[in-house]
Amino acid sequence: MTESMTELYHQYHESLVRMLTRRTGDRDRAEDLAQETFARAVAAPPNNPRPWLFAVALNLVREDGRKFVRQGRRLQLLKAETVSTAPAADEEFERRQNVAAVRAALATLSERDREALLLKAEGFNYKEIADTLSLAKGAVGTTLARARRRLVEAYRQTEEGRDHVAR
Numbered sequence: 016m017t018e019s020m021t022e023l024y025h026q027y028h029e030s031l032v033r034m035l036t037r038r039t040g041d042r043d044r045a046e047d048l049a050q051e052t053f054a055r056a057v058a059a060p061p062n063n064p065r066p067w068l069f070a071v072a073l074n075l076v077r078e079d080g081r082k083f084v085r086q087g088r089r090l091q092l093l094k095a096e097t098v099s100t101a102p103a104a105d106e107e108f109e110r111r112q113n114v115a116a117v118r119a120a121l122a123t124l125s126e127r128d129r130e131a132l133l134l135k136a137e138g139f140n141y142k143e144i145a146d147t148l149s150l151a152k153g154a155v156g157t158t159l160a161r162a163r164r165r166l167v168e169a170y171r172q173t174e175e176g177r178d179h180v181a182r
Contacts, residue, residue, distance in 0.1 A: 020057055023064050028053070031072055034137045038076050038130075040118065048075045066146035069139070073130055073147070120169035128162035135159055 028049060035045035052072045061067035121129055127148060134144045141155040150158060 020053070020060070023056065023068075024053055027065060027068055030137050031068060034069065034133050035072055035076065037133050037136070038073070039079075044079070048072055048079065051075055063146065065139075066143050069134060069137075069143075070147045070149075077126070116170060116173045119173050120166050123169040124162055124165055128158060128165060131155065131158045132162050132166065 031052065032042070032045045032049045035048050036042045039045055039048070049072065052068055052075060055071055056064070056068060121132075124132070127150075130148060131144055131150075134147055139147065142152055144150065144155045144159075145152040
C-alpha cells in the first residue's frame with residue numbers, strides 16, 4: 016500500500032470493521048469484507064475516502080448476503096465474544112436475549128434505514144451519510160428519524176412477544 020493508503024487504513028479500518036460486524040453479526044466476515052474494501056481502494060483510490068469506503072463495504076455486504084441466500088446458507092447472527100471474566104449465566108442469557116431482540120428489530124427495517132442508523136452510530140455526519148447511501152442531504156434527518164421510530168416500535172413488539180411467552 017502506498018503511504019496514503021496506509022494512512023487511510025489506519026484511520027478507517029477499525030470503524031469500518033465495527034460497522035461491518037454490526038451489519039453481518041460476524042467479526043471474521045467483517046474483517047474479510049474490510050480487506051476487500053481496502054483492496055478496491057488500492058485499485059481505484061477514492062477522492063472522498065470515508066463515504067466511498069463505507070459505501071463499498073455496504074455494497075459488499077449486500078452482495079455477500081445475496082450470495083449466501085442463493086447458496087441456501089444463513090448468515091451467522093451472533094458470535095460469542097471473548098470475555099476475560101465470565102458473567103453470571105443469567106446475565107449472559109439476558110444479554111443474549113437483548114442482542115437478539117435488537118437484531119430482530121433491526122432486521123425489520125428497510126436496508127436503507129438500517130444502514131443509515133449504523134452509519135450514524137459510527138459517527139458519520141449527515142453529508143457523509145448522504146454521500147454513502149446516495150441520498151439527498153436533506154433526506155438524511157427524515158430517514159434517521161423514521162428509522163429510529165421504526166426500530167423502537169419493532170423492539171417493543173419483540174419485547175412484548177417475549178413477555179407473553181414468559182407468562
